[in-house]
Amino acid sequence: MKRLWALFLMFCSISLMAQTDRGTITGTVRDQSGRVIAGANLVIRSLSTGLEYRTVTDGAGVYVVTSLVTGIYQVTVQSEGFVRQQFNDVNLDVGQTRTLDAKLTVAGGVTQVEVQPDSGLSKSSGEIGGVVNYTQAADLPINGRSFTGLLDLIPGAMDSGTGQMQDIRFGGLSDEDNTWHLDGIDNSGINNPFVDVNMRLEVSTEAIAEVRANAVAYSADQGGSPGGQIEEVSKTGRDKFTGSAWEFIRNSVFDASPWDAAGQLPGLHYNDFGGNLGGPISKKRKIFFFVNYEGSRESINQILTGIIPTIAFRNQVAALPLPSAQLSPLTQIINSFPVPTPQNSSPIDPISDQWFGSGPQLTAENSGLARVDWKINDKMSVFARFNDDAYTESRPDHINPLTGFHNESQPSAVIDVQNTFTPTILNDFRYGFNRTVSLEGQSTQLPYLVSISPFTQLDTSSGTTRNDNSYSFIDNATFLHGKHTIKAGVSFIAMQENKASPNSPDWELTFNNTTDFLNNYIDQVYFRGSNPLTGARMKWTFGYALDEFKVSPTLTMNVGLRYEYFGQDHEVLGRGISVDPLHCPNVVCPKSVPWYYPDLLDLSPRVSAAWAPAYLHGKTVIRAGYGLYYGDGQFGSLGDPIGNISTDYNLYNQHFPILENATAGTNTSPTGADIHRKDTGAHEWTLSVQQQVAPRTTFQLAYFGTAVEHVFNDTVTNPYNPATGLPAYPAYDIGFEYKEFTNHASTNAFQTSLQRDFSTGLQLSINYEWSHSINNGGIGGGESDTPENPNCMTCERASSDQDMRHYFTASTVWQVPVGRGRALLNNASRPVDEILGGWQLSAIGYVRSGLPLNVTLNRSNTDLPNQINQNERPNLIPGVPLYPAHKTTNLWLNPAAFAYPFSCPSDGSACVVPPGVSPWGNLGRNAVRAPGVWQIDPSLQKHFKVGERATLMFRAEAFNALNVAQYGQPNTNWAPPDPGVSDNPNSYGLISNSYNTNPTGTGTPRELQFGLKVEF
Known part of the structure; x- marks a missing residue:
C-alpha cells in the first residue's frame, strides 16, 4: 500500500515531457512452433557500465524494459526447457523503441548468438x-x-x-x-x-x-x-576510467578570402580546447560520473561591406541652404558613414559607393557539464546533471567598425529519480531548472537608427537586459499489461521573463530616398522609450496518455491523447497595458481584462501504425501516422502589454529638429493583440516505408504533410479615413502594430534517406527532401511578414519565407580498414601500422535551394489611401523576366521588371483611385529567390597508439573545401529608374555580402582546421 501511495504522489507531481531521452527494448518470446512463452527470463546488460536489468515475459509472451540509457546492450533470453538465446551489440538510440523478438529452440543445443538481428527499423510509431x-x-x-x-x-x-x-x-x-x-x-x-x-x-x-x-x-x-x-x-x-583532452586551431593563413572582401584576408585566430573525464565513483555501489569542459577563443578582423554616400553626395549635403538647426543633424548623419577612397570603395553611381572595410570581432565561450548516475538497487536509480555556458562577444555592426557587445550565460540542471515498483509499473520523476542571463548593447556614433535608401542602415545604441528562468516538474509512468505498453504523464513548467527592453531610448528615422534626405524630409520617425525591469510570468500544464499496442506480432499501434494548457501571461506586479481596438471599446482594455483569454480545450489526438509483414521477414516496415499539435508561439511576444508601458509614437513627414514635435510620456503607437487569440494548431500526417537494404543499413521513402491553423500574423491597424481626415482611432498613430492568430500555412514534402550505423566502421547518413511550404505571411511561432494591404490577406498567399524547395545532406565516417585490428594488414608490424594503419575519413556535404525574397519599394504614407505603408510592392510589367539573362553579384535581379503603382496626389487633394486600378503593387509576395548554397567539408584523421591505453589523434579538416563562392541575399528594395542618375538608382539586385560573415557555420569561404586529441 505504501508503494502504491508513493506512486500516486509521484504520478500526481506536475511536470513536462516523457522519457524521450531514454530508450526501450521490447519483443515477444516464442517457441519454434510460434506459441508464446510466458515466464521467460531476460537479462539486458549495458556493455559500457556492466549494469543489468532483469524482467520476465508476461502471459502474452511480451517483455518490455524501458527507461534505458542510450548505448550498446547484450540481451539474453532463457526459459526452462529451451536453449538460451543471446543478442550481442544491440544498439539502442535515444527515444528508440527497439523490437527484439526471440524464437527459442528446445533444450539440447548450445547458446544461440545473434548479432544485430535487424537495422533498428522503427516498428512502434510513424514519426x-x-x-x-x-x-x-x-x-x-x-x-x-x-x-x-x-x-x-x-x-x-x-x-x-x-x-x-x-x-x-x-x-x-x-x-x-x-x-x-x-x-x-x-x-x-x-x-x-x-x-x-x-x-x-x-x-x-x-x-x-x-x-x-x-x-x-x-x-x-x-x-x-x-x-x-x-x-x-x-x-x-x-565502469572504467576514460578521458580525453583536445585542442583545435585555425588561422587565417590557411583560409581563403571571402569573395566580397576585395582581396582582403580577414585576420583570424581561433582555438577550441577542452577535456572529458568519466568513470566509476564506486563500482560496488554502481555510481558513475562524467565531467566535461570546452572553451573557445575567436578573434577576427571582420570583413564589412555596404552602400555608402559618395564624396560628391557628401559635398552636396554640406552645401544645402538650410538653417544650421536642420543642416547640422544631416551632416552628422552623413559623416557617420565611412569615407570612400579608391582603396576601399567601388563607385555605383554619382550618389552611392560600394564600400569595403573591416572591424574587430572577439568571442570567448566557456562550457562545462557534470553528471552523476547512481543505480541504488534493482528498483531505483538516480541521476543529476548540471551544465553552464558563458558567452561574451564584441563585434562591428554592418559598416560601423565600432563595437556592439553581447554577454550571455545559460546554466541548466536536472535531477531524476526512477522507480521500478513492479516488473510492470515504472515511474520517472524529474525536476529541472533552466536560465538565460543576457546583456546586449552597442556603441554607435548616432543616438538613433537611420535608414536612407539606398545606403546601408546605421544602427542604434539601444540594447536589452534579460534574466529569464524556467522551472520544470515532470512525472511519467509506464504500465505494462500483456500486449499493451501504457504511458502517462503530467507536466508543469513555470516560465519567468525578467527584462528591460529596450534598456535605453530607441529612435528610428526613415528617409525614403536621397532626394527626401536633401530636402530634410523624414518620411517616418519612430520613438520608443526605455522600459523598466519587468517580470512576465506564465505556467504551462500538460498531460498525456498513450497505448503502444502490439495488435499482432507484425502490427503495432500507437494511440494517444495529449492535453496542453499554456496558461495566461501576466506581469508579476500587475504592470502592462493591453491594447485591442477590435474587442475593447476604448482601444486600451480595462485592467480587469486579461492580456488574452487562454484556450482551455487543446486536446491533441495522436495515432500511428507500424506494420512489418511477416512474408518480408521483418526487413520492411510500413508506417503511417496522424496527429494534432498545439503551440502558443513566442513567449516574449505574448508579453507585448509590458512593452506598452513605455513612450511609443510615430511621426510622419517631419523635418529636423524633430524633438519639438514629440509628445513625452505618451504611447500613441502601441502594440495591439487579439485578446481572443487561439493557439496555433498543426495537423500533421505521414506515410513512410523503411527497408533494410543491407546489414545495419536502412532506406526510407516518406511523404509528410502539415496544415496549420491559427498561425501568427503581424499586421497593422488604425487606417486613415479620407472622409474625416483622421485615422479610425484619432488618439493613436496611423498603422500601429496589431497581432493576431488567423493565418494559415501548409507544407507537403517527399523525403528519402539512407542510414547505416558505425558498428562495422562505416557510417552513412544521406537525406534528400523536396518540399513546398505555402502561407499568407505567417510561418508560426513569432514569425510573420506584415501584409502590403491588411484588408487583403489572400493577396499575401505565396511560398513561405522558409520554402527551401530542395534540401540534400550527406555524411560519412569511414575507418579505413587497414592496420592492426582491421580487415587488411591486421598482423602488420609496428612501423607499417604507424604509417598505414589508424586512418579515418569523414565528410559532410550540403546542397540547398535559395530562399524566397520579397521585393519592396519605399513610399510615402500619403501615397496610399489608408496611409498604411508596410512592405509595399511594385507592379509587375507583363512579359519582363524577374531575373537578368546573366545573373551576377552586381545584378542578380532585373530592375526593369517593375513599375511604380498608382499613388495618391502629393498636393493633399482628395485621393480618388480610378476603377480597376489598385494603389497596391500587384507583384506577389516572395516573387524572387536568393542564391542557393552548396559545399563539401572533408576531414582526415590518424590515430597513434601511445602505451597500452592511450591514443593520440591528429585531425585535419577543410570547410567548403572547393572554395565555392557563397553569396548572400541580393538587395530587394526597388526604386523606379532615374535617367539623370542611374537606371538602377538604389542598387536593386546587388549582392554585397557573403552568405555567412562569421568564421563558423555553413556558407563560409574555404577554411582549414587542425586538431590534436588524446584519449585513454
Whole structure:
C-alpha cells in the first residue's frame, strides 16, 4: 500500500515531457512452433557500465524494459526447457523503441548468438525523425563544433541559415515552434525557443551521447510546440576510467578570402580546447560520473561591406541652404558613414559607393557539464546533471567598425529519480531548472537608427537586459499489461521573463530616398522609450496518455491523447497595458481584462501504425501516422502589454529638429493583440516505408504533410479615413502594430534517406527532401511578414519565407580498414601500422535551394489611401523576366521588371483611385529567390597508439573545401529608374555580402582546421 501511495504522489507531481531521452527494448518470446512463452527470463546488460536489468515475459509472451540509457546492450533470453538465446551489440538510440523478438529452440543445443538481428527499423510509431550518435558528433567536421550543426543530418530537418539554433526548422514550421531538451528538461532560450546568440558550446559535442529530433507526427508523450522535438542526451560515466583532452586551431593563413572582401584576408585566430573525464565513483555501489569542459577563443578582423554616400553626395549635403538647426543633424548623419577612397570603395553611381572595410570581432565561450548516475538497487536509480555556458562577444555592426557587445550565460540542471515498483509499473520523476542571463548593447556614433535608401542602415545604441528562468516538474509512468505498453504523464513548467527592453531610448528615422534626405524630409520617425525591469510570468500544464499496442506480432499501434494548457501571461506586479481596438471599446482594455483569454480545450489526438509483414521477414516496415499539435508561439511576444508601458509614437513627414514635435510620456503607437487569440494548431500526417537494404543499413521513402491553423500574423491597424481626415482611432498613430492568430500555412514534402550505423566502421547518413511550404505571411511561432494591404490577406498567399524547395545532406565516417585490428594488414608490424594503419575519413556535404525574397519599394504614407505603408510592392510589367539573362553579384535581379503603382496626389487633394486600378503593387509576395548554397567539408584523421591505453589523434579538416563562392541575399528594395542618375538608382539586385560573415557555420569561404586529441 505504501508503494502504491508513493506512486500516486509521484504520478500526481506536475511536470513536462516523457522519457524521450531514454530508450526501450521490447519483443515477444516464442517457441519454434510460434506459441508464446510466458515466464521467460531476460537479462539486458549495458556493455559500457556492466549494469543489468532483469524482467520476465508476461502471459502474452511480451517483455518490455524501458527507461534505458542510450548505448550498446547484450540481451539474453532463457526459459526452462529451451536453449538460451543471446543478442550481442544491440544498439539502442535515444527515444528508440527497439523490437527484439526471440524464437527459442528446445533444450539440447548450445547458446544461440545473434548479432544485430535487424537495422533498428522503427516498428512502434510513424514519426519522421532520426538520431545523431556520438561517433558523428565527435568525428564529423562541424565548423564551430556546435551540436546544432548535426541536426542537418536528421530526416525532416532543414537549416535555413548558417547552422545556429534559430536556423533549424522542421515540417515547414517556424524556428519558434521547436522544443529543445537536454536530458528531458527544457533547454530553450526561454524568451525564444532558441538562444539569442551563436552559443556553439551550450552543450559540447564531446559531452553528448546522442541527439534525437522528431520532425512531424510524433506520439503523445512529446509536445509543447507543433514543430521539431529536439532531445540532447548527455554522456554518462562507464565502469572504467576514460578521458580525453583536445585542442583545435585555425588561422587565417590557411583560409581563403571571402569573395566580397576585395582581396582582403580577414585576420583570424581561433582555438577550441577542452577535456572529458568519466568513470566509476564506486563500482560496488554502481555510481558513475562524467565531467566535461570546452572553451573557445575567436578573434577576427571582420570583413564589412555596404552602400555608402559618395564624396560628391557628401559635398552636396554640406552645401544645402538650410538653417544650421536642420543642416547640422544631416551632416552628422552623413559623416557617420565611412569615407570612400579608391582603396576601399567601388563607385555605383554619382550618389552611392560600394564600400569595403573591416572591424574587430572577439568571442570567448566557456562550457562545462557534470553528471552523476547512481543505480541504488534493482528498483531505483538516480541521476543529476548540471551544465553552464558563458558567452561574451564584441563585434562591428554592418559598416560601423565600432563595437556592439553581447554577454550571455545559460546554466541548466536536472535531477531524476526512477522507480521500478513492479516488473510492470515504472515511474520517472524529474525536476529541472533552466536560465538565460543576457546583456546586449552597442556603441554607435548616432543616438538613433537611420535608414536612407539606398545606403546601408546605421544602427542604434539601444540594447536589452534579460534574466529569464524556467522551472520544470515532470512525472511519467509506464504500465505494462500483456500486449499493451501504457504511458502517462503530467507536466508543469513555470516560465519567468525578467527584462528591460529596450534598456535605453530607441529612435528610428526613415528617409525614403536621397532626394527626401536633401530636402530634410523624414518620411517616418519612430520613438520608443526605455522600459523598466519587468517580470512576465506564465505556467504551462500538460498531460498525456498513450497505448503502444502490439495488435499482432507484425502490427503495432500507437494511440494517444495529449492535453496542453499554456496558461495566461501576466506581469508579476500587475504592470502592462493591453491594447485591442477590435474587442475593447476604448482601444486600451480595462485592467480587469486579461492580456488574452487562454484556450482551455487543446486536446491533441495522436495515432500511428507500424506494420512489418511477416512474408518480408521483418526487413520492411510500413508506417503511417496522424496527429494534432498545439503551440502558443513566442513567449516574449505574448508579453507585448509590458512593452506598452513605455513612450511609443510615430511621426510622419517631419523635418529636423524633430524633438519639438514629440509628445513625452505618451504611447500613441502601441502594440495591439487579439485578446481572443487561439493557439496555433498543426495537423500533421505521414506515410513512410523503411527497408533494410543491407546489414545495419536502412532506406526510407516518406511523404509528410502539415496544415496549420491559427498561425501568427503581424499586421497593422488604425487606417486613415479620407472622409474625416483622421485615422479610425484619432488618439493613436496611423498603422500601429496589431497581432493576431488567423493565418494559415501548409507544407507537403517527399523525403528519402539512407542510414547505416558505425558498428562495422562505416557510417552513412544521406537525406534528400523536396518540399513546398505555402502561407499568407505567417510561418508560426513569432514569425510573420506584415501584409502590403491588411484588408487583403489572400493577396499575401505565396511560398513561405522558409520554402527551401530542395534540401540534400550527406555524411560519412569511414575507418579505413587497414592496420592492426582491421580487415587488411591486421598482423602488420609496428612501423607499417604507424604509417598505414589508424586512418579515418569523414565528410559532410550540403546542397540547398535559395530562399524566397520579397521585393519592396519605399513610399510615402500619403501615397496610399489608408496611409498604411508596410512592405509595399511594385507592379509587375507583363512579359519582363524577374531575373537578368546573366545573373551576377552586381545584378542578380532585373530592375526593369517593375513599375511604380498608382499613388495618391502629393498636393493633399482628395485621393480618388480610378476603377480597376489598385494603389497596391500587384507583384506577389516572395516573387524572387536568393542564391542557393552548396559545399563539401572533408576531414582526415590518424590515430597513434601511445602505451597500452592511450591514443593520440591528429585531425585535419577543410570547410567548403572547393572554395565555392557563397553569396548572400541580393538587395530587394526597388526604386523606379532615374535617367539623370542611374537606371538602377538604389542598387536593386546587388549582392554585397557573403552568405555567412562569421568564421563558423555553413556558407563560409574555404577554411582549414587542425586538431590534436588524446584519449585513454
